[in-house]
Amino acid sequence: MSRFFSEKYQKLIAYTPGEQPQDMSYIKLNTNESPFPPPDGASVAASDAAETMHLYCDPECRELTERIAEYFKVETDQVLATNGSDEILNFAFMAFCDEKRPALFPDITYGFYPVFADLNRVSYEEIPLKEDLSVDPEDYRGRSGTIFLANPNANTGIALDTDQICGILESDPDRVVVIDEAYGDFGSESAIPLIRDYDNLLVTRTFSKGWSMAGARLGFGIGSRELIADLNTIKYSTNPYNVSSMTQAAGVGALADAMTIRENCEEIAKIREETAGALKKRNFTMTESAANFLFVRHDEIGGEELYRKLKEKGVLIRHFDKERIRDYNRITIGSRKQMHKLLEKIDEILEEKR
Ligand code: PMP
Numbered sequence: 001m002s003r004f005f006s007e008k009y010q011k012l013i014a015y016t017p018g019e020q021p022q023d024m025s026y027i028k029l030n031t032n033e034s035p036f037p038p039p040d041g042a043s044v045a046a047s048d049a050a051e052t053m054h055l056y057c058d059p060e061c062r063e064l065t066e067r068i069a070e071y072f073k074v075e076t077d078q079v080l081a082t083n084g085s086d087e088i089l090n091f092a093f094m095a096f097c098d099e100k101r102p103a104l105f106p107d108i109t110y111g112f113y114p115v116f117a118d119l120n121r122v123s124y125e126e127i128p129l130k131e132d133l134s135v136d137p138e139d140y141r142g143r144s145g146t147i148f149l150a151n152p153n154a155n156t157g158i159a160l161d162t163d164q165i166c167g168i169l170e171s172d173p174d175r176v177v178v179i180d181e182a183y184g185d186f187g188s189e190s191a192i193p194l195i196r197d198y199d200n201l202l203v204t205r206t207f208s209k210g211w212s213m214a215g216a217r218l219g220f221g222i223g224s225r226e227l228i229a230d231l232n233t234i235k236y237s238t239n240p241y242n243v244s245s246m247t248q249a250a251g252v253g254a255l256a257d258a259m260t261i262r263e264n265c266e267e268i269a270k271i272r273e274e275t276a277g278a279l280k281k282r283n284f285t286m287t288e289s290a291a292n293f294l295f296v297r298h299d300e301i302g303g304e305e306l307y308r309k310l311k312e313k314g315v316l317i318r319h320f321d322k323e324r325i326r327d328y329n330r331i332t333i334g335s336r337k338q339m340h341k342l343l344e345k346i347d348e349i350l351e352e353k354r
Contacts, residue, residue, distance in 0.1 A: 008121065015115040018318055027338050030316040032183070032293050034212040035335040036264045038254065042213060045253030046246040057245035059236075064248045067255040068220055072192050077225050080232060081251070083242045085182055085206040085219030089148070090116050091234045092202060092221070096146045096176040097122040104145040106135055108325055110154035110180065129156070129324075133287050133295075137164045141171045150180040152188050155320065155330055157289025159188035169198045176227070178202045182219075183291035185210025185265045186272070192222050199224040202231075209292055210265040211254055216247045268292050272333045278343050282350065297327045300353060306346075313345045 001010065018031035061081040069076045082088040093116040097103050103117045103124040117124040127139050133156045140147055147168065152159040169177050179191045181203055191203050202223035208214035221231060235242060243251075254261065272294065276286060279296055286296040297303065307319035307329055318330040331342065 009119075012118050013115070015112045019316060021316070026311075026314055026316045027334065027341055028316050029332040029334050029338065029342060030318040030330075031214070032209055032291075032330075032332045033214045034209060034264065034268070034292070035333075035338060036212050036267075038212045038216075038250070039257035039260050041253035041257040042216075042250040043253070045249035046216070049245045049249035053245060055245070057241050057243065057248060059240040061243050061248050064243070064251045064255075065220075067252050068222075071255050071258060072222060074192065074195060074222055075225070078195060078228055079220055079222055080228050080235065081218065081220045081243050081248070082235070083219070083239075083247075084208060084217040085180065085204045085221075086112060087242060088204050088219055088221040088231065089113075089178070089180065090119070091231045091238075092146075092148070092176075092178050092204070093117060093120045093122065094234050095230045096178075096202075096227075099123075100144070101175075102145040103148055104140065104143055105148040106153065108133060108153070108155060108322070109148075110150050110182075111320070113148050129153075133325075134158045135160055135164075137167045137171075140168050144172070144175060146175065147177045148180065149177070150182065151191070152183045152186075152289065152291040154180075154183070155325065155328075156287045156295050157183070157291035157293060158287050159290040162189045162191065162194070165191045165194065166198075169194065169201055173198070173200055176200050176202060178204060180204050182206045183209060183293075185261075186290060186292050187265075187269045188290040195223055199226060202227050207251060207254060210268070211261055212264065213250060213254060216250045218243065218247050218251050265292075268333050271336055271339060274336075275331075275333060275339045275343075278339075279346075282343075282346060292333045294331045294333070295325075295328050296331060297329070298350075300350065303327045303329050306349065309349045310342070310345055313348065315342050315345050317342075 064081050065076050065079045068079050105113045107126040107128045130136050184190050195201050204221045207218040284296045284298050286294050303319050
């Protein structure tokens with residue numbers, strides 16, 4: 001730390017992103033990217049847009065916002081595009097949390113939430129998941145604050161259904177509920193249609209997972225006009241040109257090819273179920289995932305050891321050194337070929353231990 005670093009950030013512990021080895025020699029199942037390439041329409045549009053990169057991009061992301069609104073059947077002023085969904089989540093912490101409204105989120109969830117809270121100097125409360133690692137909506141009743149729920153939840157993959165989300169929204173209409181649907185493309189119910197009925201709901205989404213565009217950095221939020229207007233105030237006070245022209249064009253191109261994306265996501269969900277079956281046969285236990293990853297544990301090998309041994313054998317998965325989930329690993333669903341390789345390496349490791 002330099003002696004110039006602002007006092008207000010000196011205790012900040014930054015988020016640690018998953019490993020991103022640049023040599024591609026690993027089978028990479030650690031950061032929930034898609035095994036499918038981006039849709040052709042997205043890469044062609046991004047490359048065309050690169051020709052005008054001497055000009056600023058459209059700060060309103062007009063075309064992209066219109067396409068997102070059409071696709072999700074909402075109005076354009078109910079949409080805000082951002083630089084990955086991390087950005088809109090940060091905006092939401094800035095906009096909707098303060099001294100009277102701490103952030104509320106589960107103890108096991110996306111590890112960036114406590115960092116966003118600390119960065120913005122708002123307090124937060126971590127609500128323990130149930131014993132089976134699911135969220136109990138009742139735990140959020142009667143608490144004031146701004147709720148952040150990843151649905152499906154990060155790391156566990158467990159999803160709440162629409163009735164449960166409605167219950168949380170209705171239990172206090174004066175409290176903003178942010179539903180982070182980063183993993184919402186793989187079969188769970190989306191809360192987006194609920195924005196018509198609940199002005200305290202913000203849903204965030206990303207092109208990073210199901211849409212095969214993690215490197216483009218594109219996310220967005222859908223919510224009531226008023227919530228989106230507040231988030232725009234934050235956006236125009238931090239970074240008006242937050243989505244590059246290449247990324248805006250890529251998003252428009254991808255939405256034109258949404259059919260391919262839907263097929264890819266269905267295929268990922270199928271591979272998830274096949275992999276879950278194969279891992280269960282090997283005595284792994286796991287949470288019921290509706291996401292593009294599995295959260296698994298095995299009685300004969302600790303989470304850290306499995307992570308390390310798989311890495312030695314060229315397969316990267318994600319281990320979280322956090323008390324309640326230390327025995328688990330999160331495994332991204334890759335292609336069938338990648339999953340076969342994973343199972344082959346797991347068999348070797350379990351054999352070596354016996
Ligand atoms: N929410 C959750 C639950 C995530 O796991 C991630 C990815 N790390 C994000 C949001 C942010 O993803 P991105 O910024 O790539 O949209």
